[in-house]
Structures are given as structure tokens and as C-alpha cells.
Amino acid sequence: MAPINADVNGRQAYVPVKESLPEVETENGKSANGYSYETLLETANFLLSRTSIRPRIGVICGSGMGSYWKEGSLAESIEDADCVPYEDIPNFPVSTVEGHHGKLVFGKLEGVPVVAMQGRFHYYEGYPLWKCCLPVRVMKLLGVETLIATNAAGGLNPSYKIGDIMIVRDHINMMGFAGNNPLHGPNDERFGPRFPPMNKAYKLEYRKIAKDVAKELNIENIVREGVYTCLGGPNFETVAELNMLKMVGVDAVGMSTVHEVITARHCDMNVFALSLITNECVTSYDDAEANHEEVLDVGRMRQDILKKFVSRLVHRFAKETISP
Ligand SMILES: O=P(O)(O)O[C@@H]1C[C@H](O)[C@@H](CO)O1
Numbered sequence: 001m002a003p004i005n006a007d008v009n010g011r012q013a014y015v016p017v018k019e020s021l022p023e024v025e026t027e028n029g030k031s032a033n034g035y036s037y038e039t040l041l042e043t044a045n046f047l048l049s050r051t052s053i054r055p056r057i058g059v060i061c062g063s064g065m066g067s068y069w070k071e072g073s074l075a076e077s078i079e080d081a082d083c084v085p086y087e088d089i090p091n092f093p094v095s096t097v098e099g100h101h102g103k104l105v106f107g108k109l110e111g112v113p114v115v116a117m118q119g120r121f122h123y124y125e126g127y128p129l130w131k132c133c134l135p136v137r138v139m140k141l142l143g144v145e146t147l148i149a150t151n152a153a154g155g156l157n158p159s160y161k162i163g164d165i166m167i168v169r170d171h172i173n174m175m176g177f178a179g180n181n182p183l184h185g186p187n188d189e190r191f192g193p194r195f196p197p198m199n200k201a202y203k204l205e206y207r208k209i210a211k212d213v214a215k216e217l218n219i220e221n222i223v224r225e226g227v228y229t230c231l232g233g234p235n236f237e238t239v240a241e242l243n244m245l246k247m248v249g250v251d252a253v254g255m256s257t258v259h260e261v262i263t264a265r266h267c268d269m270n271v272f273a274l275s276l277i278t279n280e281c282v283t284s285y286d287d288a289e290a291n292h293e294e295v296l297d298v299g300r301m302r303q304d305i306l307k308k309f310v311s312r313l314v315h316r317f318a319k320e321t322i323s324p
């Protein structure tokens with residue numbers, strides 16, 4: 001198998017900068033934070049052998065973007081597509097959420113080589129956070145420079161409406177407050193530093209471009225910017241929990257993205273994230289209950305707009321911010 005740092009199609013894939021650290025053993029003899037760098041290189045090499053696409057941008061398609069359906073989804077609109085089901089990928093987790101399609105789609109969006117995850121891995125499925133984020137590290141090893149993470153979320157900001165799209169300005173890592181972090185355990189410097197900063201997690205330039213693109217597409221009236229938080233799920237929140245989150249400045253609540261973004265920033269990827277507001281968070285005991293069907297219905301309703309939005313973003317991010 002060709003080494004990952006071979007010059008493939010005239011472009012240099014990711015080159016490791018340091019030799020491996022000795023693996024730190026835990027009591028049961030396994031590395032504490034999952035697969036080693038070398039193991040993930042094997043996964044990346046396998047994928048490079050399955051496609052001639054050398055992706056520059058990675059897109060995670062959340063519940064509002066066709067991870068549960070195929071027809072008309074962003075992943076379906078990728079051209080020259082090579083699809084690799086998760087179950088065929090060495091060391092990859094397999095999505096356990098009913099209806100999730102579970103595949104990596106390599107191809108082109110507006111002429112830009114991309115890889116899209118159709119179906120992500122959630123903590124509530126039973127995976128530790130490092131495993132939920134394993135695909136992000138694999139993307140890095142494939143040469144991806146920019147991650148676009150999308151999710152479905154409940155709108156907590158009272159001015160948000162169902163169907164709005166929130167550009168994520170920042171996040172609050174609630175699970176991290178309890179010590180649960182995808183970077184927990186021994187650090188391999190070839191991915192990134194032990195203590196990565198997080199104050200510039202969501203690239204300012206991308207957020208500006210996204211607002212520009214929203215104007216171009218005439219959807220600025222539904223595009224917001226705010227703070228996202230992830231809870232472990234799978235239950236939706238209680239009224240008291242939502243009231244607390246509102247007080248600390250959360251605008252939208254979901255069950256993903258934060259740990260993926262931390263992993264991506266740790267290995268120095270550029271990050272953009274958006275939330276599709278699929279339901280209003282219920283901060284009163286009289287209101288209707290949140291439910292997953294509503295989340296999917298709103299995703300389907302907004303899929304054409306989201307597809308156009310994300311495709312334009314891919315084009316602009318590649319043109320204006322990624323090395324040729
Ligand atoms: O994968 P995302 O974060 O888009 O999905 C959200 C969180 C749960 O998986 C699901 C709840 O309806 O939507």
C-alpha cells in the first residue's frame with residue numbers, strides 16, 4: 001500500500017512531523033484515548049486506495065442535512081462520487097442510529113474535491129468521544145484542511161424560528177465541564193499540542209464569508225449567528241436545564257459538533273459550523289414536547305437551501321482561504 005505521505009496526483013498528502021510517542025498503557029493494557037496515529041494512517045491509506053479524489057474540505061452532514069435520507073441530500077449532489085460504507089473502512093465505527101446511511105462520499109462540490117460524512121457518530125450511541133471524532137483525524141490525514149460541521153439543534157434564543165440557520169460563533173463544552181473531552185488521555189504531538197487554545201475555534205473569515213453568501217442567496221433573513229452547546233443525549237432537555245443554558249448564553253442546543261470541532265482545531269484544521277434550528281426549545285411545562293420526527297421534517301424542508309448554502313461555502317472557502 002502506498003505510504004500516506006506519497007505525492008498523490010501531484011499533491012502532497014499530510015506529512016507527520018514527529019516520531020511516535022511511546023504509547024501510554026492503562027491498567028487494561030490499552031491506549032487510553034483510542035487508536036494510535038499509525039492505526040489511523042492505515043485507515044487513511046485504505047481510503048486513498050479506494051478513490052482518486054484528494055479532498056480539501058470535509059463536510060459532516062448532520063440530522064438536518066440528509067444523514068437519515070438519501071433523496072436530494074447534499075451527499076447525493078456530490079459529483080464524480082466514490083462512496084465507501086463505514087462498515088468497509090478499517091478501524092471505523094459503524095453508525096447505530098436507525099436510518100443513518102453511514103458512508104463517506106468522496107467527490108466534487110462546485111469543482112472542489114471534498115469528502116462528506118453521511119451520518120456521524122454520537123456519544124449517545126455508546127461511543128466514547130474520541131471514537132465519535134475518529135473520522136475528523138482521518139480527514140486530516142487524507143489532507144483535508146477545512147472542516148464544515150453541520151447539525152440539527154433546538155433553538156433556545158427566543159428570537160430564533162424553526163428553519164433558521166445559525167452560524168456557530170462559539171460553543172460551550174458542557175460535557176468537558178464534567179471531564180469528558182475527545183482529547184482526554186495521552187497526547188500525540190503529531191496530531192497537535194497537549195493544550196490547544198479554543199478561543200478562535202470558529203474561523204472569523206469563514207463566518208464573514210457565510211454572511212456574504214447568505215446575502216447573495218437572499219436568505220439573510222433566516223441566517224443567525226450564535227453559541228451552540230452539546231449535551232450527551234439521547235433525551236431532549238428538561239425545562240430547568242434549558243433555563244440554565246439560556247442564562248449562560250447558549251443560543252442552540254444539540255448532541256454533537258463540539259467534540260468534533262475540538263478534535264479538528266487540535267490538528268489545526270480550519271473550522272466552520274452551522275446549526276439548522278429544527279425545533280423551539282421548550283422552556284415551559286405547558287408546551288409541546290420535542291421530538292426527532294420534527295427534527296427530520298424540518299431538515300427535509302430546508303435541504304435545498306442548505307445544499308446551496310454549503311456548496312457556495314465550499315467554493316468560497318476553497319477559493320479564498322485554502323492553499324492551491
Ligand atoms: O447529528 P446531529 O447533531 O445533527 O443530530 C441531532 C442530535 C440528535 O442526533 C438528533 C435529535 O433529533 O438531532
Ligand SMILES: Nc1nc2[nH]cnc2c(=O)[nH]1
Binds near residue numbers: 237253279281290295
Ligand atoms: N439536545 C438537543 N438536540 C437537538 N437536536 C435537535 N433538536 C434538539 C434539541 O432540542 N436538543
